[in-house]
Amino acid sequence: MKFKTTLCALLLCSSVAVAEEGFVDLFNGKNLDGWFVEPANPAVWTVKKGELARSPQSSYLWTKETYGDFILEMEFKVTPGCNSGLFFRTDPKNPVQGGFEIQIMDSFGKEAGKHDCGALYDAKAPAVNAVKKAGEWNTFRLELKGPKLVCLINGQKVQDLSLEDWTTAEKNPDGSPNKFKTALKDQPRTGHLGFQDHGHDVWYRNIKIKKQ
Numbered sequence: 001m002k003f004k005t006t007l008c009a010l011l012l013c014s015s016v017a018v019a020e021e022g023f024v025d026l027f028n029g030k031n032l033d034g035w036f037v038e039p040a041n042p043a044v045w046t047v048k049k050g051e052l053a054r055s056p057q058s059s060y061l062w063t064k065e066t067y068g069d070f071i072l073e074m075e076f077k078v079t080p081g082c083n084s085g086l087f088f089r090t091d092p093k094n095p096v097q098g099g100f101e102i103q104i105m106d107s108f109g110k111e112a113g114k115h116d117c118g119a120l121y122d123a124k125a126p127a128v129n130a131v132k133k134a135g136e137w138n139t140f141r142l143e144l145k146g147p148k149l150v151c152l153i154n155g156q157k158v159q160d161l162s163l164e165d166w167t168t169a170e171k172n173p174d175g176s177p178n179k180f181k182t183a184l185k186d187q188p189r190t191g192h193l194g195f196q197d198h199g200h201d202v203w204y205r206n207i208k209i210k211k212q
Contacts, residue, residue: 023073026063026193027052027207034064038092038194045195052204054084054197061195062092068190069212072142077203078117080134082106084202085121087194088144089187097181099191102142102151102159104202106134114176118151118158122178123166126151126158137205145212147185163187 026034029050037044041059045052052061068089078084083105090099100120107116108131118126130153132138143150151159165173166184180187195204 022210023071023208024210025207026072026074026209027204029205032061035061036064036092038062045197050205052195052207054195054200054202058197060087060092060095060197062087063193066190066192067209067211069145070142071144071210071212072140072193072208074140074207075137075205076104076140077137078104078106078131078134079201080106082134082200082202083196083198084200085196085198086140086142087192087196088142089189089191090194091188092192092194095194095196096179099187100184101196104140104196105131107131108133114178118153120149120151120159120161122180123172123184124159124161126153127160128156128158130154130156130158143212146189 031047032044037059039059041057043055043058045058045061046055085101085104087095087099087101103115103117103119103121105117107129110116110129112118112129113125114122116126117131132154139154141152147163149159149161149163150157164185169181169183170177172178
């Protein structure tokens with residue numbers, strides 16, 4: 001029995017090691033090493049008990065390093081009415097037009113559109129509204145490889161698309177308008193990751209990334 005227990009424990013440890021292979025901590029849970037605020041602001045995001053949270057008037061928080069093809073995993077928690085987002089392949093000095101955003105938002109229980117949680121902001125609504133009620137932690141996974149984008153929230157696939165399908169400025173493949181003055185297929189394939197501060201409390205933790 002002891003041998004079987006030890007063997008099971010070893011197999012479990014091996015499985016965990018394989019699952020985590022190649023991932024590194026993007027947020028160390030202690031401080032903001034590797035991150036910067038833009039636009040510049042004296043206030044900073046706060047770190048407490050391994051969680052990253054916005055402080056009042058904090059501006060957006062960006063990685064110092066840039067990323068192109070990667071897999072990112074994290075957890076997030078929103079407050080009632082919260083509006084935030086994860087930027088990627090983005091220019092911090094021009095986040096509105098210089099990159100992409102997956103919306104992080106309190107949109108539990110509604111029919112989700114292009115501005116709700118899990119949306120590729122202003123470009124494509126999530127396939128399913130997978131976000132939990134405000135105050136509950138959600139899991140998040142974003143995979144990028146060239147034009148291919150896959151996003152999962154709480155294990156449910158909310159996006160599975162190719163950016164090559166966005167061939168026209170200010171227009172989505174379904175014919176609806178968007179804000180982008182450059183067609184998404186022509187946007188940069190590398191850039192910074194960032195968390196949006198829209199004046200609402202939001203928390204992030206266990207942020208890991210794996211370059212592809």
